[in-house]
Amino acid sequence: MSMLHTINKSPFENSSVSSCLSMCSKNSSILFIEDAVISVMKSTKFTKMIEDSLEDFKIYALKPDLEARGLSLNNVIEGVEIVGYDQFVDLTTEHDTVQSWL
Amino acid sequence: MSEEGIVKKFMYVNRKSPYGTIYALESLEVVLISAAFDQDVSLTFTDDGVYQLMKNQNTDGIGMKNFSSTYSALGDYEIKKIFIDKESLDERGLTLSDLQELVWEDEDEDYAEKSSINLVTRAELSEIMSQQDVVMSF
Amino acid sequence: MKLGILINEGPYQHQASDTALQYVKAAIKKGHEIYRVFFYNDGVNNATRFATPPQDDRNITKEWSSLAKEHNIDMVVCVAAAQRRGILDKGEAERNGKDSDNIEEGFRISGLGQLVEAGIQADRLITFGD
Numbered sequence: 001m002s003m004l005h006t007i008n009k010s011p012f013e014n015s016s017v018s019s020c021l022s023m024c025s026k027n028s029s030i031l032f033i034e035d036a037v038i039s040v041m042k043s044t045k046f047t048k049m050i051e052d053s054l055e056d057f058k059i060y061a062l063k064p065d066l067e068a069r070g071l072s073l074n075n076v077i078e079g080v081e082i083v084g085y086d087q088f089v090d091l092t093t094e095h096d097t098v099q100s101w102l
Numbered sequence: 103m104s105e106e107g108i109v110k111k112f113m114y115v116n117r118k119s120p121y122g123t124i125y126a127l128e129s130l131e132v133v134l135i136s137a138a139f140d141q142d143v144s145l146t147f148t149d150d151g152v153y154q155l156m157k158n159q160n161t162d163g164i165g166m167k168n169f170s171s172t173y174s175a176l177g178d179y180e181i182k183k184i185f186i187d188k189e190s191l192d193e194r195g196l197t198l199s200d201l202q203e204l205v206w207e208d209e210d211e212d213y214a215e216k217s218s219i220n221l222v223t224r225a226e227l228s229e230i231m232s233q234q235d236v237v238m239s240f
Numbered sequence: 241m242k243l244g245i246l247i248n249e250g251p252y253q254h255q256a257s258d259t260a261l262q263y264v265k266a267a268i269k270k271g272h273e274i275y276r277v278f279f280y281n282d283g284v285n286n287a288t289r290f291a292t293p294p295q296d297d298r299n300i301t302k303e304w305s306s307l308a309k310e311h312n313i314d315m316v317v318c319v320a321a322a323q324r325r326g327i328l329d330k331g332e333a334e335r336n337g338k339d340s341d342n343i344e345e346g347f348r349i350s351g352l353g354q355l356v357e358a359g360i361q362a363d364r365l366i367t368f369g370d
Contacts, residue, residue, distance in 0.1 A: 003231070008256075008369075016117075019117070019149050025228045035255075085266035090270075096235075098237070098366045099231065099237040112356075128320075131320060131352060132352050139360065141356070236360075238359070238365070238367060239369075240248070
């Protein structure tokens with residue numbers, strides 16, 4: 001069964017990002033929303049963790065949350081797909097289950 | 103009270119310590135209610151959620167209601183699939199002996215008391231989670 | 241698809257309710273049905289009709305109320321969580337000896353069973369929280 005994981009907390013704030021990454025099964029999809037979009041930026045101490053994760057998971061970040069925080073879309077880690085709310089909806093319906101890491 | 107025979111795999115994921123926030127208590131309330139719906143229910147305790155099952159909780163000093171004894175009723179409600187993430191215990195210097203022993207009575211075996219607790223690795227938990235129909239995380 | 245929405249945080253304090261609103265609007269535009277929006281934990285605070293945010297900012301309670309009215313969405317507030325946090329409809333207020341009720345139009349108070357039912361009946365259940 002395919003799973004979509006959503007994460008909404010910054011990796012600097014708590015361990016939701018690392019917990020999710022350690023418990024997702026291969027080929028899951030992960031969508032970063034709200035403060036968690038910080039995770040997908042280049043040049044942070046979490047950049048390598050996300051880059052390595054791209055080998056096992058499809059990773060998405062919500063565009064309106066990046067823009068709200070003044071984070072440049074050009075500075076997002078390569079391989080992370082930037083999506084809007086309509087694609088957020090599609091991701092939830094295309095996967096069998098949604099798990100939110102709060 | 104099953105909904106036209108639909109049986110889904112429900113997993114409730116507990117990741118937070120009790121008392122600092124209300125999630126542990128209010129998630130337990132959902133779990134107990136869901137027992138009435140004849141669904142296939144599992145509980146996971148991971149990250150700080152493992153603290154919810156600590157023995158010897160004493161809340162007198164903080165003036166909050168101690169609800170830890172409620173977990174021992176889970177077996178009576180037929181909630182007997184409880185998964186505890188071993189790595190979360192290890193990271194926190196805990197072992198199963200620090201946690202309550204949760205049991206259920208198997209009426210097919212003369213009400214023999216059996217442990218509801220399954221100590222699992224993250225890899226095993228990952229596999230179990232991927233089989234769920236509905237996941238609620240608190 | 242039939243979508244169930246669980247909101248665990250109150251308005252303004254967390255982005256959860258805002259994100260859920262945007263998600264629900266997008267889902268409706270795509271032709272999906274919102275089976276139920278269930279408010280739990282501090283999420284019940286989304287239902288107070290006394291919210292008075294600044295004029296130049298969104299009124300989250302009213303946004304939910306209007307959306308529910310326009311699209312006939314069932315919005316349920318958990319009774320136990322609501323009682324703890326002082327969100328009452330007329331019946332609850334009378335039963336508990338309170339001199340007023342404060343629930344906004346479009347929200348109804350009911351039990352946790354409604355959340356579990358949404359998990360069973362909806363094709364997907366998505367949680368927005370902290």
